[in-house]
Amino acid sequence: MNQGASLIEFLISRQGDIFEQTAEHIGLTLIALLIAILIGMPAGIYLTRHKKISGTVLGIVGIIQTIPSVALLGFLLPVLGIGVVPAVVALFLYALLPIIRNTFTGIEEVDAAVREAAKGMGMSDSQILRKVELPLAVPVIFAGIRTSTVISVGVATLCALIGSGGLGEFIFRGIALNNINMILAGAIPAAMLALIFDSVLAVVQKNISKTLKPFLFISAVLILAFIALVVVPSLFSTEFVAGFTSEFMERPDGYTGLQAKYDLSIETKELDPGLMYRALKNKKVDLICGFATDGRIKAYNLRVLEDDRSYFPRYDAAPLIRGEILRKHAELRQALELLSGQLSDSMMRQMNYQVDHLKRDPKEVAEEFMEGLDLPSSSKSMRDQSIAIGSKNFTEQYILAQIFAEVIQHYTGLETVLMTGLAGTKICFDALRQGEIDLYPEYTGTGLFVLLESESESVSRIKKNPHLLMGFVREETRKHFDMEWLSPLGFNNTYTLMMREKHAARLKIRSISDLACYLQDSNKQ
Secondary structure: OHHHHHHHHHHHHOHHHHHHHHHHHHHHHHHHHHHHHHHHHHHHHHHHHOHHHHHHHHHHHHHHHHOOHHHHHHHHHHHHOOOHHHHHHHHHHHHHHHHHHHHHHHHHOOOHHHHHHHHHOOOOHHHHHHHHHHHHHHHHHHHHHHHHHHHHHHHHHHHHHEOOOOOHHHHHHHHHHOOHHHHHHHHHHHHHHHHHHHHHHHHHHHOHHHHHHHHHHHHHHHHHHHHHHHHHHHHHOOOOEEEEOHHHHHOOOOHHHHHHHHOOOOEEEEEOHHHHHHHHHOOOOOEEEEEOOOOHHHHOOEEEOEOOOOOOOOOEEEEEEEHHHHHHOOHHHHHHHOOOOOOOHHHHHHHHHHHHOOOOOHHHHHHHHHHHOOOOOOOOOOEEEEEEEEEEOOHHHHHHHHHHHHHHHHHHOEEEEEEEEEOOHHHHHHHHHOOOOOEEEEEHHHHHHHHOOOOOHHHHHHOOOHHHHHHHHHHHHHHHHOEEEOOOOOOEOOEEEEEEHHHHHHHOOOEHHHHHHHHHHHHHO
16 A cells, blocks of 8 residues: 555656656657558568568568667667667667568468459559558558557667667666666556557557558658657757766766756766767767776776765775675675775776776686785685675676675685676665675765665765765664675775766866856856
8 A cells, every 4th residue: 555655656746757758758659660660561562572582681670679679779879879869760670570571471371362363353463462462461460560569669668778768767767776666657657558559559450441541641740750850950969968877867966966066957868877988989978977987987088077066975895795694604704804905996997997998707807806916825615505796787896796706705615606787776785685695896875875865964074084984884784774884995986977088178177067167158158
């Protein structure tokens, strides 16, 4: 009952955003589907007349549909940028196969005797197509269109990862923060859209003769409007655009607070963490949120803007471990304390650079780091017990999880199981609370604002002091969750805002305050 009431309250409080994102979702789906129908049906008809190439064409279209959605969006990003245009192209490509295949199959399954009878009546090939084959193939063709519709509604949620909007924004923010209400606010309307679209197409199918011409006219109008209102402006847009992750948009130490602190007014696009850096490098966005130790700062020649009003807290990395597992295996503390202070900002940045830019395996980089440490030797034999190590879904966390595994195996003899790439802070933390993992790398600033949700005046005074901050999150986490923060690893991976070096230099932007002034001046003009 409480959960239901909470969901209703959330839906009411965010109804404006829900309506806006639903409209965006409908627009993405309909435009991509209309283009797929207008291209896919003629292509399917063409293949029935040129059967020698049908297998090759259907095979190529089939291969496109096997490409993972995020990978396809990544391929499109350097060419088409971010936003609606690449989203529509991706949805169009995924919708093609069922339409082409079902059009081809539906016409091919028309009885040969019926065709011969039509020819005997003196019908031309085009007349046979229009008056015999297509009417008989309608059920099969519409089955393909309805399948494409459901696929498009689902894939459209993933397009939120490249700043296209739609209901995926709620879903990915909810996943990142483990907010069930937010996930449902995106998932429920998306499911309803799929059912509504399918029902409408069923009605159209039954009245195809009456609805075909209006359908073609409306399709042409919508596609021309899309080109005029979306495609053309996106090609010539000069507006300053920021690309932020879903988690950063909703975190209490993220964009909302940053806006208030610096009086920022900027157009934002929500992006996948991996695609975000590529979008900045390829000049598809002008600003991103990032991490101070990210290796792509060096690889992509980025400028980190100075946080001159001290908005972002410290994010000192440390192992966060369940109290129960630490009491059961006290040797884990001794082993992980060997890493205390061993990683500087520059060392972590260099390891991230090796994985992100030089494409080295995180395990290999972690092993190399361990070999370089002057740690005591150990002759522990392997024991038939395992420790589950988790991580979030970005490079640094993969490396740290591997380092934890190396030191635990070597100095305790315990086996380790890696459960890396968990989507977002709250996913990792809840997995730890539920005993699905035993430890993972976490950051004190994240512990302060996200895990403990502390926003009092006293908290704002300690957020820049590493010792006070660690003491506070350690005590509060132990008291509320029976978890232990072990000693910091030595580096501070604070949140930062980044721009391309040449772009920032040309605009004379060195700090976030400089950015705010530039944006205010631009808006006045």
